[in-house]
Amino acid sequence: MSHELVVETHSLTKRYGTVEAVRDLSLTVERERITGFLGRNGAGKSTTIKMLLGMIRPTSGTGRVLGYDIADPAQSVEIRRRIAYVGEDKGLYGYMTVADLIRFTRSFYPDWQPDIEASLIREYQLPLGRKVKAISKGMRTKLALLLALARRPELIILDEPTEGLDPVSIEELLQTLQEVRAAGTSIFFSSHHLSEVEQIADRVLMIDKGQLVMDTLLSDLLNNYCNITLEFSTQSAMPAFDLVGIERTRVKGRQAWVLASSNVEGIVAHARSLDAVVQVTPVNLRDVFLDIVREAS
Ligand SMILES: Nc1ncnc2c1ncn2[C@@H]1O[C@H](COP(=O)(O)OP(=O)(O)OP(=O)(O)O)[C@@H](O)[C@H]1O
The missing domain is CATH 3.40.50.300 (P-loop containing nucleotide triphosphate hydrolases)
Known part of the structure; x- marks a missing residue:
């Protein structure tokens, strides 16, 4: 509506x-x-x-x-x-x-x-x-x-x-x-x-x-957004990681944190196809706010 x-x-x-x-x-x-x-x-x-x-x-x-x-x-x-x-x-x-x-x-x-x-x-x-x-x-x-x-x-x-x-x-x-x-x-x-x-x-x-x-x-944020933590065995996999639903990505060494607003299954499947160890956690407004302003600063 x-x-x-x-x-x-x-x-x-x-x-x-x-x-x-x-x-x-x-x-x-x-x-x-x-x-x-x-x-x-x-x-x-x-x-x-x-x-x-x-x-x-x-x-x-x-x-x-x-x-x-x-x-x-x-x-x-x-x-x-x-x-x-x-x-x-x-x-x-x-x-x-x-x-x-x-x-x-x-x-x-x-x-x-x-x-x-x-x-x-x-x-x-x-x-x-x-x-x-x-x-x-x-x-x-x-x-x-x-x-x-x-x-x-x-x-x-x-x-x-x-x-x-x-x-x-x-x-x-x-x-x-x-x-x-x-x-x-x-x-x-x-x-x-x-x-x-x-x-x-x-x-x-x-x-x-x-x-x-x-x-x-x-409601979309609480139901659909989540954090996906990825751990790659090599660093070179990261540049190709750009998919629908990814709002923000932070990378440190072999680890990456992705804030996803949709397509979680697709993102997880892609990460696993790159041999990443994947963990998905729900987020609240505070997590998203901190994620976004931290990245901006
Ligand atoms: N009259 C003014 N002259 C010069 N700079 C100003 C003036 N009013 C606001 N600013 C600047 O504009 C920016 C935005 O200020 P604003 O007061 O809109 O932020 P805010 O999000 O409401 O902040 P807060 O949550 O602290 O109230 C700040 O850098 C502030 O210093």
Whole structure:
């Protein structure tokens, strides 16, 4: 089944002087899915998200969010009106109380969901009477999430939403995101926490040094990807080892490690025909992430 796209970029590039923060990035985010956006520190995740929101302009390339052009200032206003964003800087009015800020934000959104507001106030135990500037970092994140989720947006973009949350709150947030997705909201979120991504994402995009290095359904990764370790009796067999399904190969001496996304039987048969001793092991998201970023660095 092909999914409608809520985000689409083509060759998106952002340069800061000589730093190429995002390089030739073409990606899609599908409707009603949870898409995890992974990458090391400085990989270009926040820069990509800021371009999608029209907060910074691409150096080159194009992008659309909900069909609106990210480079057109008028259309990017519409993007920000239609989607919800929770970023590193929560951008909340510190001088208001929590209750005032909720009331103030509610007044801008006709589709505001009072039931979501009420249940998240309860779940997150938000201190309604306190000034926003006086609440903890984790509470500010929770408040920003409430303000985003109660709007019931078509798309919610979150930049490291679990930063600063305690383990219980992280579980609550992940559950809320799944509920929101079930109710029809598309979710695009960046994270360094592979276990969280593995827990809720339908699809995973990985970038490294500003470039897309992996785009897969999580179920495909968990069901089909595996590591194949090969030990050859001589080194000369390796150059011929290039088959369908091989995503990455690392070679050290007579040993090779292959990350395969499909065709495991074919790869194993080929390796055995070259007299290699073969071992196949399943992988998780963490293995694949480490494999890919290690190779890149
Ligand atoms: N305003 C800026 N001026 C100059 N360089 C910048 C600016 N913003 C980001 N960069 C650089 O662009 C690259 C990508 O940064 P970005 O913040 O997008 O990465 P990230 O994947 O979000 O990292 P993290 O996971 O650490 O938040 C980095 O090398 C960063 O130093």
